[in-house]
Structures are given as structure tokens and as C-alpha cells.
Amino acid sequence: MLQIRGLKVAYGHIQALHGIDLDAKAGEITAIIGSNGAGKTSTLMAISGLAPITGGEIKFEGQTISAIPAHAITRLGITHILEGRQLFADQSVEDNLILGGYSRIGKDKAAVMAAVEREMDRFPILRQRRKQQAGTLSGGEQQMLAMSRGLMSEPKFLLMDEPSMGLAPLIVQEIARTIRMLKDSGRAILLVEQMAAVALGLADRAYVLESGKVTITGTGAELARDPEVKRAYLGG
């Protein structure tokens, strides 16, 4: 579904990615794990058109998308759920969801409104908070809203950046359940996580990034057993 070859990203003097290769298959969860600053977020941002690509190629369903601007990428069926939620904090929960469907609201407003209801069924707490400003939600609720907002555009392919960040373990479990359900509904997911155990438990295939390079790849189960992964995190 998605092929990355030799991807390089640099912000001015800072080279974030030194040429990585990665494949994500339809219907699978692909995980990218690694410690902070390894280049996980840059990879996702390059795919969604937010990071400056300085080399290499990204193909989605056979089409090269490296040069397409961010707002147009969304229309291809890729949605990026950003690190740290990045909600529109002053706007209501409902407005956040509607904006998630922005790319198709011109064509079919009813479908977007139906999707709002569907997402509120998915996370009933969002219905209770419907008119509340997104910034007033708790961390876990914000993550749910961020995921729902991302699903509003009916993506075929989801990029998820650190959905567990700053969340209590119980909520992380719930988020993980939702990710599994999304996979079961046929979506491909590229998951970036610092919490390796969570990610590897979910992933069909996983990549370990270190300092802008892929150092280990394998199935989720393989990597979960690999002591090298722990080393990548805690050294030793």
C-alpha cells in the first residue's frame, strides 16, 4: 500500500532521516518504534506532506506522493493523527469532528454529519462533551477525539503518532483496543510509538528507528522477543 525508499528529511542544518526504506501493507498494522529523536515523527510528517523531503520517494497505491501538499494528501485517503493530539483547543468537540471531515463536507454534508454520530458512538464520552471546548477534555478524552477526528475523512490509511503519550496505563489499553478494531475494519495503520510493548503487541510488522536510520525490522512478535529492542531504548 505504501512504499518508502531512501527517504531523507532535513530541517535546515538538521538531518532528521538519513534515507530509510519502509513498507506498509494493506490491512496491516505497521509499527515504527524507537527512542525520542530517532526520526519516527519525521517519517510520518514526510508521508503526510508536513516535513521537508530532501531525498528519496514515497509511493501510495502506486502513485508518488512526495511532492503533494499536505491538504491534498488527505484527499488521497491518508490521515495523520498528530503527536500530542493537536486538537483545535478553542473549538468544540463537535467542530473538531466536523473539521476532520472537511475534505468531503463540500460534496456530502450528510455523510459527514453521519460520521460525527458514528464517532460519538465509538467514544460515547465525546457525545457527552459535544459542545465543550476540546482543550478542556482530559488527556485520554483528547486522544479519543484526535482519533475520531482523524477517522472523519474515512481514510484508507492511518498514520498515528504516539497515541499513548502521557496517558495512564488503563487508557493506553483502551486506545490499543481501538487501534486493533480499526485494523479489523480493514484499515491499514502506520503506528509510531515510544511504548514498544504496546506497539509490538499490535503490529504485524515493525521497524526500529535509531538516529534517523532503520536498524531492526521484523514481525511484531519477533521484535517483542528481540533483546536488541530493549537496548535501543534503555542502552546497555
Place this chain on the structure above:
Amino acid sequence: MRLPLLAATGPMGWLGIVAAALTVYALPLVLDDAFFILVMQSLAYLYIVAIGIDILVGWTGQISIGHAGLYAVGAYTSALLTTKAGFSFWASAPLGVVAAGIAGGLLALPSLRAKGPYLAMVTLAFGFMVEVTANRWDFTGGPMGIMSIPGPRLPSGEEMDGTEYFWLIGGTAIVVQVLTANLYRSRIGRTLFALQGSEVAAETVGINVYAWKVLAFVLSSVCAGLGGVFFAHQNGFINSDTFVFGLSVQLLTSALMGGSGTLFGPLVGSVILNLLPTIFAHLHEYQLYIYGGIILVTIVFMPRGIVGSLLQLNVVRGLLPKPAAIAPDPSVIAELREGARPTVTVRDLSKHFGGIRALNNVDISIKPGTVHGLIGPNGSGKSTFVNVVTGIYKPTSGEVEVAGKQVGGSSPHGMARSGITRTFQSIRLFGDLSVLNNVMVGFHLQLRYGFLSHLFQTAGAVAEEERYRRRAMALLEFVGIADRAEDLAQNLSYGEQRRLEIARGLATKPKLLLLDEPAAGVNPTELHYLADVIGRIKAAGVTQVVIEHHMELIMGISDTISVLDFGQKIAEGTATEVRANPKVIEAYLGAPAEGETHG
């Protein structure tokens, strides 16, 4: 034998001064035309004002669209003193300058915390206040203004003629330029440029940012007042029509267009803007088109101004004299060990943002001379910890103690005085300063010579600068970037910038140096270098706290590691202990997903 005033002046500088003096002398003699001389007078005093704007805008990074007000204060003070109190020009002129300086100091007060458009508003409001006051107040003559303002008299008692007055203004302009150049090259200019680069970073090396901003405002106002004085006595008549918003814009433009922060930008900008109306006098109807068009084109295509853009060209840079090599003075390294090496204790520290407990009752004791690692997942409170300990945030509760003395809760520059400084996760260097000067700013609290010494380049001040340049060089050598000393900090690679931040921090002679994610964005080769530098700092006896995500690095260098999660300390110990601690593993790797166990 060298004159103190011109201590830093090389042969090129002397040549320049002589050439400028000759030009000022010859211009009215060669082009002996009353109108032309008048234009040249205006050019010279507006140039002085533009220099002042450059100090405020180009050096310090503030903005002013109300300088006409300060210019007016100088003009009216001198005009009123001569016409109403019978002062001579020679007595009223300095008072006009002082009055403008005081007005600038007052203007600084609402400007200190205001930024961007808010600061623009403060200056603009000030400019309007002055204009309206001048226009409406009987004392300032209202719209009729003040008439028959006497010009300066020669010792013979005769009033100066146009040529002599031009010599006076032109000569003053040369003096102002020389003094400004002295400041530019000295500690004073460096500190003001540091404010522009990063106010936060300037604070963390001990600079009282507010006080220095006031200085920039006062200096700028003094120049504006001086220009205003010359204006008032030029035609013998002033009224409020001169001191309008448009003048403020023109003055700002001449500094920015010429190239702000470049020393000669104001001259170039003033010449262009003041001669244009004369050159295009016959195109009277299109004058504003030309003026607006020139501003727009220079701003869009030469964002650094004319001189600034020229300096970007390698050809031009090749022509500039090469700075002499500086012999490093390694005693600075040895002195890092001097004095008491206290234990730094953080007791029961909490920081809440609204309902969020970013830091919750954290106790950490940092032993002297050790490297203390601080790790934790994203959002665990590490950055908040650094910000509270370095005074950038006020703690909600708890204490920071250096050698048993409470220092918590003071400003960052106060913390720097207590011996705590830091580097930044997102690098904060003074980008427009050279690498060497970035380190020099770090010596701020140790330098003894102040404003006047530097303004007049006294032997003591010059020697002190020289001494510290050698020490700065030794610090650059210590972190391995001595070869880049004369480059602009913004042109360094990421890893080099990180090391420069460390060198700047060391320059403050810290009792505790906090490194906030020094490895972020650094490539593997540089990483080894970084570990090596941290090791050498430890060997030099400086206590360090290192916040890091890069585990290999932190596990390798730390004597003790504290682990934060959700704002609380969950573990502490050696690398091996921490790595084996199940709480830490869970915080980092997470508990396995629930689904895994079921299926």
C-alpha cells in the same frame, strides 16, 4: 601611543575617519549652494537618528514606529530653552539630548514586556502623544510652533552660517558613528545583540534583560534627541507638522533599508532616503510611489538591507580584514574547579499549570562534580524540571538550594548569579553574533568594565576584552570548535551549535550546568564527541544534570540517574539499577497491550 577613544581603530579605520572628515569639510565648499547645504544638514542629523534606531531595532531586536516623538522631545526642549529661557545653543543642546534620553527611559517602561505588534503600539502611541501635545499645547506654540530659534554662535559671538552649521552636524555625526562603532565591537553591542538572539538565553547567562532593554531605549533616544536638536536650530522654526507618524516610518526605513545591525546600514539608508526627494524633485507627483516602491522592493528582495545583503556576498566578505588569531588562555578551564563545589538540592519541587501537575513533589540531590542523568518518557516533566530549576518558571511549591542556601523562585539571571545555568533542547544561540562572541556573552557576570569604559574604549576595557577573548578561545578549544571562532553562530552545524551552547554555559563558571537534551538531532559521529565533552566537563569539576532521551549516551555518562514519570520521581540509582527497575521498564516500554494476552 593610542587614543583611548579610538583604541580599536586600525589603519583602515583611521583612513575612514580622515576620509569622512575631509568629505564633511569639502562638501559645502565644493557644492556651495544654500539649498544643497540645507539638504546635507538634514541628511547628517537624520543619519544620527537612524543610528539610534539601528541600536534599538537592528541590534536589540525591538521595534519603534514612534521615533519622531523622541526626536521632537529633543527639538522642543532645545528650542524652548533658547527662545523662552534665553539659553545658548551650547547649553540647550545637551539638555535637549538629556530630555530625549529621559523620555526614552520612560518609553522603555511599557515596552519591556510588550512584544511584536504590542511593542509597535507602545512606540506608536508615544509618537502620537508627543505630536498631539506639541500641536495642542500653548507652551509648545500649538500649530503655530516656535519661531526665531537662534542658531549656535561661534566663540566670536557670530551666529554660524549654513556651511559652519553643516560642519558642526557632520562632525558630530562622525563622532557618533565612531562611538557607535566602539559600542558595536564591545561588550555593550554584544549584549544587545544577544537580547535580539534570545532573551531567554541571555537571561540564563546572567543578563538582566529588562535593564539592558532600557539602556537600548535610552541610547536610541539620545541619538534621536541629538538629531532633533540639530533640526530645531536649522531653520529657526519648528512646529508639530514635522513630528508625524510618516517621519517615524521614514526613520525606521532608513535603518532597515540600509541594513540593520550592520554599522554602516543607517548611513547608506539615510543617504538614499534623504537624497531621493531632491533627485526626483521634478517627479513631485510620483514621489510617494517611488518612496513606497523602494521600501517594498528592498524589504522583499533584500531582507537584510543593502549593506546586509552585500555582506552576504562572498566577494565582499573576502575584502574584509581577517581578524588576528587569538592565543587561547587555558586558565579558564582550571578555574572551573575553583571555589566551593556545593551540593545542589531540589526539595519537594512542584509545578502546576492550571490543573496539570507537570511536576509533583520531586526531591533530587545532586552531588558535586557528578553527572546526574534525568530521564523519563515524553511529557514526564523533565523540561519543566529544568525550567523551574533555572528560574524560567516559578515553582508552585518547593525549594532549590545551592550549598544549603535557598535560591528557588528568582529570575533566570538571578539563578545564573547563584551559579545555575543551562543549555536548551531547541538551541538558543545568539545567531547574529560570532561563535567567539557567543562565548564572550557567557562571561557577562565576570566582566568589570561598564558602559562608559567601552564607549570610550579605555585601556582597561580593551585589555579586559582581550583577556576574555583568549579565555573564550580556550573554551572553544575545550569543546572542539576553535576553528569556527569567527563564523556566525547560525552557520554552525547542529552538533557544533550544541557544543557552542555548552561552551557559553561554561563561561558563566557554573556551579551547576543543566544540559537539556544535548543529543537531540545530533548525528552519531557528533554524539561521541558530545559524550567526550561531558566527560571532560566532569573532569574539570563542574556538576552537571543531563536530561536525555538517548539512553546509550545517558547510561554511559551518568553517575546517578533519576527517572521521572507523570511528574513524579519513580526511580533513582546507577544506570544498571535503573535499567533493571520494572517501574522504569514499564514507563518506557509500556505494559504489554491487553489484546496480546487474550489472542
Place this chain on the structure above:
Amino acid sequence: MFANIWQAVISGLSIGSIYALIAQGYYVTYITTSTLNFGQGEFLMIGAMIGLTAYVVLGVPFPLALLIAVVATGLMGIALERIAIRPVLRHVLTHSWVLSTLAISIILKNGAVSLWGPEQIRFPSPFGEEVLKIGNAGIFPQELFIIVCALGTVAAVQLFLKKSILGKAMMAVAHNRNAAAVMGIDVKRMVILAFMLSSALAGLGGILIAPVTFAWAYMGTVPGIKAFAAAIFGGLENPVGILIGGLLIGLLEQLFGVINSNLKEGITFLFILIMLAFRPTGLMGRRTVEKV
């Protein structure tokens, strides 16, 4: 005396609502780009002059003249964004936009002098010059029209931003550019829209105010700056604060005008200086904590 005060209140509200209207324009561009058009006053002037040409010279009905003025200034806003904002946004100097927009305003002033001459031109009010007596105070119907029209527009802009999908998308860009982009919102277009809206608001202000003042090339500078003061007073990111700021400044200068005409011009600026000394981001502005 009482009649004077009552009259000053109405005049203050009417001029204040113009300030509030223009200041809304500062608000929409500031939240989306952190820049604003320092030549907003000249867009006001152009709105008045185009309105004058359409209404007085060409004899177009007033509502249509108003529409023409608003659309024309709106289109000029697109040009402004392209010429003076977009090229300087990534500049090393963060203040470039101040001068680039001021440069446009200087050019526009010259343009207006070339086209319409430097004289003050009377703009007849579509509601006549007859003074309405309310109590013992005399009020021009145009002043009432200004209040209704300007405040109505301010409300409409806020409704647009809060309720319409396009407005919500614009606010989304203001809150978080990256998040907006991954929702499929074209950030560039939203920025253009913001400048279009901002300029159109100024143009509307011009055609509203011209019958009370005069129409001429230099009419815009002072209202543009007073509106800037209003926006700063309220806090550039707070539309309610801006509305209050506009009305308050209008009232303040008219009321002080009753006491002493010399105080009228200076009071706004004295007021704003004092306020900023205590609240450097405006009355209701967010206090920013620099993230390090």
C-alpha cells in the same frame, strides 16, 4: 451639557464601531498569520473613494456602491497578501511585514491623490443631512446607520467564524496549521481569505465613515491607527476584547472632546500606554509563556 454628553455618546459609539470593524480585520489576519496590515487605514480610504465614485460620480444606488467598494477592497486584499505578506513571512527579520504593508499604504495614498486629487470631498449621506432630535440631542441618521451596520458586520464575521464550515476551517488554521493541513484544509487559501476579509472590512468602514468626515486621500491614517489601538487594547487574539476596545476608544475620545478638545486626540494613546504598561498583551489577551 447633558445634551452634549448624550451626543458625544452616540458619536463615540458610531466612530467606535468603525474602529471595532477595522480592528476585526486586524484580528483575522493576526490569528492566521501573526501579521497585520499596517495600511488598513488606506484600504478604508480606498473603500470610501470607490464608494464615492460609484455613488456620487456614477450615480449608482448606495447599497450597490457599498457592495462595489467592499468587493473592490476585498480583491485588493488578495493582492496585498501576495505582494507584501507572503514574500516576507519567512524573512530573517520578523518585522519585515510592518514596513512592507506600510509601503503599500504609502503607494495607495499617492494613488488616491493621482486619481481623486488631494482635496477633501464631501460624501453626501444616503440618509440625508437632517438632524434627528432624540431628547434634546441632535444626531445624524448616518451615525445610527454606522452603528447598526458596523456592529452588525462584526457580529456577522464572528458568526461566520464560529458557525460556517469555512469560518471554522479558518479558525482551525489559526489554532494549529499542521493539524488543519492534515484535515485537508488548504492553509494558503485560508490566509488569502483572511486578508480578503480584513481588507473588505476596512473598505466597508470607509464608505460608512466618509459621510461623517470627508472623503480624501489622507482620511485613513488616523482611523487605521485608532483601530490598531482598539485591537491592541482588547488583545489581538480576542474578538470580544477588540469590540470593547473599539467602542471604548470611540467613547473616550468623544467624551473627552466635550470636556476639552485638546484632550480628544491624545487620550486614546495615553490610555493605551498606561494599559500596556500593566497588561503587555492587551486587556483580554492571552499571556504568552515562551516555550523552552
